[in-house]
Structure formats: C-alpha cells, structure tokens
Amino acid sequence: MSSPIITVMTAAVRKAARALQRDYGEIAFLQVSQKGPGDFVTIADQRCDKILREELSKARPGYAFLTEETGSVPGTDPDHRFLIDPIDGTMNFMHAVPMFAITVALERKDELVAAITYNPVSDEMYTAEKGGGAFLNNKRLRVAQRRDIHDTLVSYEVPHRGGKDLPLSRAEIAVLQQRVVGIRSPGSAALSLAYVAAGRFDAMICRNISKWDMAAGILLVREAGGFVSDPDSERNPMQTGNILATNADLMPQFKAALGKAREA
Ligand code: IPD
Numbered sequence: 001m002s003s004p005i006i007t008v009m010t011a012a013v014r015k016a017a018r019a020l021q022r023d024y025g026e027i028a029f030l031q032v033s034q035k036g037p038g039d040f041v042t043i044a045d046q047r048c049d050k051i052l053r054e055e056l057s058k059a060r061p062g063y064a065f066l067t068e069e070t071g072s073v074p075g076t077d078p079d080h081r082f083l084i085d086p087i088d089g090t091m092n093f094m095h096a097v098p099m100f101a102i103t104v105a106l107e108r109k110d111e112l113v114a115a116i117t118y119n120p121v122s123d124e125m126y127t128a129e130k131g132g133g134a135f136l137n138n139k140r141l142r143v144a145q146r147r148d149i150h151d152t153l154v155s156y157e158v159p160h161r162g163g164k165d166l167p168l169s170r171a172e173i174a175v176l177q178q179r180v181v182g183i184r185s186p187g188s189a190a191l192s193l194a195y196v197a198a199g200r201f202d203a204m205i206c207r208n209i210s211k212w213d214m215a216a217g218i219l220l221v222r223e224a225g226g227f228v229s230d231p232d233s234e235r236n237p238m239q240t241g242n243i244l245a246t247n248a249d250l251m252p253q254f255k256a257a258l259g260k261a262r263e264a
C-alpha cells in the first residue's frame, strides 16, 4: 500500500511520462534549443515540467518548487518543497538512448521525505519514503553488500566537453580503474543513484550536479540501506553538488581512492 504522498507523486509522474513517451517516439522531430555545451533543453523537458507542477499543485496547493526548467517557485506553505528534474539524462533522451528519468523529491523543513525516479522506457518506478524503505515497482530494494572495492561495478559520470573539473575527473577515473572491476558512465545521475539503491551499481560518483539531479536518489539510497556523502568531506552533497553513494563498508575505501586522485 502506497502512502498518500507517494500516490500523488506517482500519479503526477505517470501523467508527465505519457507525454514524454510520445515525444520519445518522435525524437527526430523534437525542436531543440541549446542552453549551453552539452546541456540541451527540449520542448519535452518543458512540457513534462509543466505537467508535473500542475498535477502536484492540484494535489498539494501551496507547496513550493525547485525545478531544472523553472527554477525556484515559492509557495504559501513554508515547510514543503518539491524538487523536480523533468528529464534527467536529456542528452540520452535526445539520442534515443533509453537511459533517462523523471525524478521528483519532496522536502519537509529541508529534509528529504519522499522520492520518485521513473524511467518511462523500461517502466521502472523507484519510490522511497523516509523511514518506509525504497522500492522498485513495489519490490523492496537493498543496496549491494560487497565489502571490497576490488569487487565493485561503479557509475562515474564523465563530464561533458568543457565541463568543470575535467583534470580531476580524469585522475579519479585513472585511480578507480586500478581498483574496481568496471566503470560505467550512464548519463543520468538520478538513475545511477536508483541503481545503487537497487544493488546494481556498488557505488556512484558524480560531480557538479544540481539538487534536483540527486534529491530523489539520495533518499532512495538511504532507504535501501546505503549512504551518501560529499566525496571530499563529510558535508551534505546537496550543499556541495558532488556526491558519492555506496554502502557503509565501501564508503571509506572509495573516499581513500578519490583522495589519492586529488593528490595526483
Ligand atoms: C545531467 C545528468 C548527468 C550529469 C550531468 C547532469 P540533465 O542532467 O544528471 O548524469 O552528469 O551533470 O547535468 O542535464 O540530463 O538533466
């Protein structure tokens, strides 16, 4: 049984996803405008954003929003805010690579309390509520239990051309390649976090992302028994924009490996 807020959020996401699926089917005809290198925004992003805000406002009037397409939309309720990325993995979407997601989180008094990440192509609905566990299509999730970094499969987002921290990313990938079994760069931070929650990736590392990219994924990972941290400190990734998500045993091993890369 889903809670009322998860029911509201999944209904909004499913409605937005129907529009997105139509756009995905006609990808070649999408009108595209360029926001900056590697960062495209499509008509589909904006449509999806609008549907999500409309549906969520109908069900929870007064809640504020922070979305990738609209920015900050103040509400009359000082305690609640939805964080939305209508398409995380826009570049994949544009290239018809079926690795993108609608991702929505709810904060209450600055604390993440509910989360949805949905891949409309694979029809995978990841949900989490604070204290209630994480689920994939209603099946309970648990992070992977591997204890040695040398046994792990890791998601590391390669920055786009001209992106920030290119030398650091190269150094980190070089160090990780010496230690882990394999590295993937899926192109959607939100889905990578959901995959950590599902025990598919042992860890994910991503730098210079926004709150809406990681908010839902953070709650999914925590509710699946995992941990998130800034890779370079004990700070909250929502504040620094850099995130490392993994299990308790692997956290210090990944931090040590990334520390080596910073020294290099
Ligand atoms: C991007 C994805 C990607 C990350 C980028 C983000 P977008 O979001 O999350 O994994 O590496 O930094 O900008 O632009 O597809 O919504």
Ligand code: CA
Pocket (backbone or CB within 6 Å): 068, 085, 087, 088, 089, 212, 213
């Ligand atoms: Ca994004």
